[in-house]
Amino acid sequence: MAGRLNAASLAGLPADVARPAYDRRRLRAGIVHLGMGAFHRAHQAPVTDLALAAGGDRRWGIVGVSLRSPATRDALAPQDGLYTLSLRDADAAGRPREALAVIGAVRRVLVAAEDPAAVLAQIAHPDTRIVSLTVTEKGYCHEPATGRLRGEDPDIIHDLVHPDAPRSAIGMLVHGLRARHAAGRGPVTLLSCDNLPANGDTLRGLVLEFAAAVAPRLRDWIARDCTFPNSMVDRIVPRTSDDDRQRIAARLGVADAWPVVGEPFLEWIIEDRFAAGRPAWDQPGGARFVADAAPFERLKLRMVNGPHSALAYLGVSAGFATVSEAVADPALRGYLDALMRDEIAPTLPATPGLAPDALRARLLARFANPALPHRLQQIAMDGSQKLPQRLLDTLRERLRAGAGFDRLALAVAAWLQYLRGHDERGASYRIEDPLAAELCARLAAAGEGAAADAARARALVGYAPVFGDLAGHAAFIDAVARHASVMRRHGARAAAREAL
Ligand code: CS2
Numbered sequence: 251m252a253g254r255l256n257a258a259s260l261a262g263l264p265a266d267v268a269r270p271a272y273d274r275r276r277l278r279a280g281i282v283h284l285g286m287g288a289f290h291r292a293h294q295a296p297v298t299d300l301a302l303a304a305g306g307d308r309r310w311g312i313v314g315v316s317l318r319s320p321a322t323r324d325a326l327a328p329q330d331g332l333y334t335l336s337l338r339d340a341d342a343a344g345r346p347r348e349a350l351a352v353i354g355a356v357r358r359v360l361v362a363a364e365d366p367a368a369v370l371a372q373i374a375h376p377d378t379r380i381v382s383l384t385v386t387e388k389g390y391c392h393e394p395a396t397g398r399l400r401g402e403d404p405d406i407i408h409d410l411v412h413p414d415a416p417r418s419a420i421g422m423l424v425h426g427l428r429a430r431h432a433a434g435r436g437p438v439t440l441l442s443c444d445n446l447p448a449n450g451d452t453l454r455g456l457v458l459e460f461a462a463a464v465a466p467r468l469r470d471w472i473a474r475d476c477t478f479p480n481s482m483v484d485r486i487v488p489r490t491s492d493d494d495r496q497r498i499a500a501r502l503g504v505a506d507a508w509p510v511v512g513e514p515f516l517e518w519i520i521e522d523r524f525a526a527g528r529p530a531w532d533q534p535g536g537a538r539f540v541a542d543a544a545p546f547e548r549l550k551l552r553m554v555n556g557p558h559s560a561l562a563y564l565g566v567s568a569g570f571a572t573v574s575e576a577v578a579d580p581a582l583r584g585y586l587d588a589l590m591r592d593e594i595a596p597t598l599p600a601t602p603g604l605a606p607d608a609l610r611a612r613l614l615a616r617f618a619n620p621a622l623p624h625r626l627q628q629i630a631m632d633g634s635q636k637l638p639q640r641l642l643d644t645l646r647e648r649l650r651a652g653a654g655f656d657r658l659a660l661a662v663a664a665w666l667q668y669l670r671g672h673d674e675r676g677a678s679y680r681i682e683d684p685l686a687a688e689l690c691a692r693l694a695a696a697g698e699g700a701a702a703d704a705a706r707a708r709a710l711v712g713y714a715p716v717f718g719d720l721a722g723h724a725a726f727i728d729a730v731a732r733h734a735s736v737m738r739r740h741g742a743r744a745a746a747r748e749a750l
Contacts, residue, residue, distance in 0.1 A: 270354030277311035325507035346621035373426025387635035395718035437475035563664030585746035663733035
């Protein structure tokens with residue numbers, strides 16, 4: 251490919267590729283975003299593009315921050331921050347189709363590991379009004395079961411004594427706000443866009459806990475003047491593959507080193523509590539501002555992410571690679587539908603305008619999207635950080651109501667099997683999880699084989715950082731052990747059929 255996507259090649263792109271409908275040169279940098287992964291670039295950045303195109307308010311360009319890797323910066327710098335968003339699904343005949351749009355909202359990308367001072371200065375910059383985050387669940391350095399800061403986290407310990415070179419997102423935020431406060435600049439909004447329960451409140455708790463250890467006056471300023479709206483984010487965004495790069499370059503006629511690929515579906519619900527203004531993100535196809543995001547976020551975590559994780563663990567065990575392959579299996583699909591219908595949906599508030607049956611059908615259709623190879627292993631990673639809000643809160647609510655929880659227990663049993671590190675056919679894989687070492691050591695101590703099913707279930711559920719107060723729940727542990735035994739002997743699909 252001869253050319254490269256950048257400001258100069260933009261005008262020559264094919265007519266069916268959408269592009270920024272505003273003058274990028276006049277953009278100020280009102281948003282600092284920590285975590286420049288594919289999700290941000292396929293979700294908040296395109297919605298910011300809609301807002302920029304809709305009005306004359308040029309304050310809302312994005313300065314992205316990668317905490318560690320320079321890869322995104324290296325890909326986007328030669329492209330003037332431009333990249334392609336590809337939205338893929340299938341037409342009525344099942345043929346893949348793809349809509350391309352070049353996104354212009356990202357001004358530039360900083361790499362914190364190379365130059366932390368530049369990030370702190372950007373947070374303190376007078377133009378900055380919003381600092382948003384997609385750093386994944388584990389990026390909050392909190393204990394999943396309680397939401398409290400993990401004081402023993404090496405990055406947190408480091409950041410308390412190295413205020414000029416923080417490594418963690420929390421350290422970066424607090425030391426950036428310290429510089430901002432010291433310079434007498436106004437407050438900002440801190441906007442979490444990760445799949446955590448009450449993500450804004452959770453972030454606020456962690457930031458204040460860390461700030462209190464830095465300086466009580468700083469803590470008080472943040473608590474009084476900065477805001478932390480809760481938000482719900484939803485769009486399926488698999489990791490970009492080299493196939494994606496090649497296909498997209500062929501359509502653009504120039505190379506794009508890092509396009510992002512997602513489904514057309516998008517939801518973003520944000521509490522309208524901003525300390526220093528916000529973009530008009532509420533464009534058609536964009537975000538919705540609400541007073542209370544809690545019902546939306548509960549619905550999303552339980553009904554989208556819960557089944558996603560359940561399918562990931564069962565699907566990997568059964569030897570499937572992608573979500574669409576796994577959900578095409580009648581046993582897994584039937585189980586997922588029953589899990590949603592009988593055990594998850596009853597814990598949720600009614601959604602105005604969307605019947606529970608329609609919600610389930612929509613979700614299964616999103617998972618079945620044949621044009622979007624979404625690897626199960628991507629979802630399976632970091633289970634210790636995901637299960638509490640995706641499956642265990644639902645389970646607690648079922649227990650409180652004296653209602654059945656057998657299918658939720660199968661999802662936990664599937665995680666237990668997953669943690670063996672190999673599937674039913676013996677193919678092994680790496681377990682990516684910040685708590686993998688502790689979890690695997692506990693399970694290894696419990697043994698393997700027929701006699702160990704109950705001990706392994708007890709060892710897993712007894713792990714308080716993930717399971718909290720569920721640790722001693724005998725009926726739950728029995729159910730997990732029973733399903734794990736079926737999975738071990740007859741496989742994930744048999745276990746799914748039995749749970750129907
Ligand atoms: C997925 C989510 O990777 C995962 O754990 O469950 O990223 C999921 O695709 C999104 O939350 C959908 O909005």
